[in-house]
Amino acid sequence: MVDKGLFWINGVVFQYKEIFGKNTYPVMSILEYCENKGFSIPHYCYHKNLSIAGNCRMCLIEMSKSPKPVVSCSLNAQSSFVGNNKIYTNSPLVKKSRENIMEFLLLNHPLDCPICDQGGECDLQDQSLFFGLTRKRFYHQKRFVHNKYLGLIVKTVMTRCIHCTRCVRFATEIAGIEELGIFGRGSKSEIGTYVTQLFNSELSGNLIDICPVGALTSKPYPFMYRDWELKKIKSIDPSDGFGTDIIVYLKDNAIVKILPGYPTQDYSYDKHFFSPVQWITDKTRFVFDGMCSITDLTQKSISNWRSLLKQILINIYILDHLANHNLVLNSFIFLIDENTNLETLSILLLLKRRYNFFKLKRSIKTFSDSNLDFFLKTNQIDDTKDLSQANACLFIGTSVRYESPYLNIKLKKRNTAGNFRIFTIGSRLSLTFPSINLGANLEKLKNLCEGNASSGIVFKTIRKFFSLVNTESCQRWDSSSLLNLLKHFNKKHTSSKWHVFNLLNTSLNSLGLSYFNKFQNLSAHDLIRTSGVFLVGNSTRSYSVLEAYTEHTLLSSLLEKKELFFSPTFFVEQTSIPQLAQAQITKLLFHNYYSLVSNNFFETSGSFMTSQGFHKHVVKFIEPETNSKEDWQILRKFFCTLSNLSFICDSKSSIGFRLNNMHQFRSYINFIYKTSQTLTNLTFFFHAKSQTFVVKPLFFSKTQLCLTQFKTWIKDFYIGGFDCYSRYSKLMVHSSINLRNNLNTFSLV
Numbered sequence: 001m002v003d004k005g006l007f008w009i010n011g012v013v014f015q016y017k018e019i020f021g022k023n024t025y026p027v028m029s030i031l032e033y034c035e036n037k038g039f040s041i042p043h044y045c046y047h048k049n050l051s052i053a054g055n056c057r058m059c060l061i062e063m064s065k066s067p068k069p070v071v072s073c074s075l076n077a078q079s080s081f082v083g084n085n086k087i088y089t090n091s092p093l094v095k096k097s098r099e100n101i102m103e104f105l106l107l108n109h110p111l112d113c114p115i116c117d118q119g120g121e122c123d124l125q126d127q128s129l130f131f132g133l134t135r136k137r138f139y140h141q142k143r144f145v146h147n148k149y150l151g152l153i154v155k156t157v158m159t160r161c162i163h164c165t166r167c168v169r170f171a172t173e174i175a176g177i178e179e180l181g182i183f184g185r186g187s188k189s190e191i192g193t194y195v196t197q198l199f200n201s202e203l204s205g206n207l208i209d210i211c212p213v214g215a216l217t218s219k220p221y222p223f224m225y226r227d228w229e230l231k232k233i234k235s236i237d238p239s240d241g242f243g244t245d246i247i248v249y250l251k252d253n254a255i256v257k258i259l260p261g262y263p264t265q266d267y268s269y270d271k272h273f274f275s276p277v278q279w280i281t282d283k284t285r286f287v288f289d290g291m292c293s294i295t296d297l298t299q300k301s302i303s304n305w306r307s308l309l310k311q312i313l314i315n316i317y318i319l320d321h322l323a324n325h326n327l328v329l330n331s332f333i334f335l336i337d338e339n340t341n342l343e344t345l346s347i348l349l350l351l352k353r354r355y356n357f358f359k360l361k362r363s364i365k366t367f368s369d370s371n372l373d374f375f376l377k378t379n380q381i382d383d384t385k386d387l388s389q390a391n392a393c394l395f396i397g398t399s400v401r402y403e404s405p406y407l408n409i410k411l412k413k414r415n416t417a418g419n420f421r422i423f424t425i426g427s428r429l430s431l432t433f434p435s436i437n438l439g440a441n442l443e444k445l446k447n448l449c450e451g452n453a454s455s456g457i458v459f460k461t462i463r464k465f466f467s468l469v470n471t472e473s474c475q476r477w478d479s480s481s482l483l484n485l486l487k488h489f490n491k492k493h494t495s496s497k498w499h500v501f502n503l504l505n506t507s508l509n510s511l512g513l514s515y516f517n518k519f520q521n522l523s524a525h526d527l528i529r530t531s532g533v534f535l536v537g538n539s540t541r542s543y544s545v546l547e548a549y550t551e552h553t554l555l556s557s558l559l560e561k562k563e564l565f566f567s568p569t570f571f572v573e574q575t576s577i578p579q580l581a582q583a584q585i586t587k588l589l590f591h592n593y594y595s596l597v598s599n600n601f602f603e604t605s606g607s608f609m610t611s612q613g614f615h616k617h618v619v620k621f622i623e624p625e626t627n628s629k630e631d632w633q634i635l636r637k638f639f640c641t642l643s644n645l646s647f648i649c650d651s652k653s654s655i656g657f658r659l660n661n662m663h664q665f666r667s668y669i670n671f672i673y674k675t676s677q678t679l680t681n682l683t684f685f686f687h688a689k690s691q692t693f694v695v696k697p698l699f700f701s702k703t704q705l706c707l708t709q710f711k712t713w714i715k716d717f718y719i720g721g722f723d724c725y726s727r728y729s730k731l732m733v734h735s736s737i738n739l740r741n742n743l744n745t746f747s748l749v
């Protein structure tokens with residue numbers, strides 16, 4: 001039988017050679033193989049993203065030549081199918097074994113399903129339907145376990161725990177927190193944290209998902225829903241530059257929970273570095289908490305859109321009229337948030353074509369010397385194949401753990417696989433895996449390029465490594481020197497085809513904005529002669545930049561005792577979080593203030609270009625409670641009312657507009673969506689200036705560097721990022737307080 005190269009699962013025949021003959025088949029357990037082929041095997045302790053524990057014994061199967069049932073989660077499929085070529089996952093022996101296991105598991109498990117939050121999505125509840133006994137054989141007292149405090153996100157009812165140890169393995173292997181463990185022996189075993197430590201991790205919410213029973217459930221939203229009452233919608237995470245896939249659960253037009261989603265991109269399967277189940281951060285999981293608070297806090301209703309728009313349009317009309325008669329030189333600035341979607345950006349570009357005095361600005365600076373194909377995104381670091389080949393990486397002033405937890409998890413996995421070293425330049429960081437700090441400033445990098453540093457010997461042995469810089473590093477005045485140093489480092493230490501440079505964008509559509517190549521960063525000079533400012537999108541960064549520059553302009557005019565020629569007429573704020581009231585100084589400078597209330601992220605449809613260069617599209621699935629509008633809907637009004645203009649696509653490579661053609665607008669939106677599916681086919685890509693990757697000769701003595709310490713810009717994961725919603729979430733604010741209380745002088749950020 002073995003010679004024929006056949007094996008049977010529940011009587012269905014498979015060709016051994018066809019499946020395992022080529023050495024390309026990934027290593028997997030019998031359980032995983034059977035699940036892939038559609039034979040379901042119940043399990044509790046097994047999780048495809050964690051190591052194998054083999055302690056629940058629920059996954060027993062029957063094998064020919066094995067005298068007793070065996071655990072399928074810890075046996076290698078490839079080698080097991082050779083000698084034991086008949087496998088049964090549903091034989092009477094298997095069923096009997098599972099019934100016995102279930103009986104043991106239920107001995108101490110409380111029968112409180114009606115008041116358990118896991119009810120309806122509990123593995124134990126599901127399996128007891130098939131393997132549970134209908135009569136009781138145990139009449140002693142059930143054991144009781146005290147609940148543990150695992151932070152603000154996770155509620156514990158430890159009596160329900162079945163000791164599968166998934167939570168312990170998750171904490172150690174993924175979150176990098178070794179504070180969770182199993183105490184006691186036999187019937188006294190219980191899960192808990194060492195020395196009553198808090199479970200301090202930005203990934204703690206994932207414990208709720210991986211616990212197969214109701215021992216770990218959601219603390220902020222208890223007793224809210226049953227799973228079957230909820231509607232599921234696919235979307236993406238707005239809180240960082242990666243746009244992680246999520247599934248949003250809705251009940252009556254309100255979000256009640258967010259879970260990790262399955263990625264929509266076509267990833268190649270690699271068991272070690274990528275697997276389809278993703279982990280999400282607490283910020284992603286409870287991003288809706290902040291959105292709900294905003295709706296409650298701000299009265300988003302606008303009584304009369306028509307008259308409000310009319311007032312703004314009159315102002316623009318006057319400016320346009322003066323510009324047409326060469327009577328005004330002042331520009332009108334559109335300050336655009338990094339999370340603004342591609343459709344809105346396209347409309348702004350069209351507006352710019354119509355009105356020459358419009359200036360489109362963004363609040364951050366990126367490297368201008370750039371090859372658009374690969375230079376503005378994460379390249380090697382995010383590519384599964386390249387990451388597996390690399391044997392070192394260098395982070396420059398980047399706190400990957402908080403700036404991109406998704407990437408940090410990937411790097412942790414790579415580090416665990418071995419033959420991989422991590423170096424950092426900047427503040428000492430707690431990355432959840434070991435790293436070597438080379439220095440606090442860029443001098444070390446310069447020394448490495450010159451060949452003067454002792455650690456250069458280490459780099460000589462490394463042929464493939466990559467560096468990671470964040471967009472905050474581009475704000476430094478020596479950013480071009482930094483870029484050139486990195487190019488030299490690349491040339492010196494790696495092969496010519498290997499590009500060492502990876503840029504970590506911190507906002508959802510930073511890459512999209514960069515690819516347009518039409519949005520320059522705002523400078524103090526821009527504000528000197530401006531007629532007004534139009535703020536698009538929810539950005540605390542835009543406010544702080546604007547405040548800093550207005551302060552600078554005011555101060556310099558006072559110091560130079562010049563009359564203030566900075567006299568903007570009006571300020572328009574198009575955002576879902578009107579917050580000009582906070583920016584008092586800005587309020588002093590602008591004569592008129594208008595607030596146009598737009599929808600929040602989940603109330604808007606739009607496309608984004610993530611840090612990885614993927615195009616992601618989200619659809620609106622919540623109706624706003626007030627009469628707020630989507631960004632593009634508001635901006636469209638400027639076209640229609642002022643000039644009776646509308647859009648049409650002339651050809652594949654350009655977007656035009658013509659009069660009295662409003663019905664074309666819908667096809668315009670579709671046009672943008674379809675053509676931006678891939679990077680090479682982007683409409684705006686044709687307009688963008690593309691430069692080649694040129695390494696300029698480097699004169700070390702002339703390279704000017706800022707030798708102050710690199711500071712991590714994000715010290716508080718929960719409310720410190722550039723996403724606009726987390727700081728309005730009560731839960732995130734409390735988590736932040738918890739984090740700060742548990743930091744001491746010796747702990748790393």
Ligand code: SF4
Binds near residue numbers: 165167211213215
């Ligand atoms: S708390 Fe949940 S995940 Fe952790 S060991 Fe118990 S049952 Fe397993």
Ligand code: FES
Binds near residue numbers: 056074
């Ligand atoms: S799933 Fe195999 S022993 Fe638990």
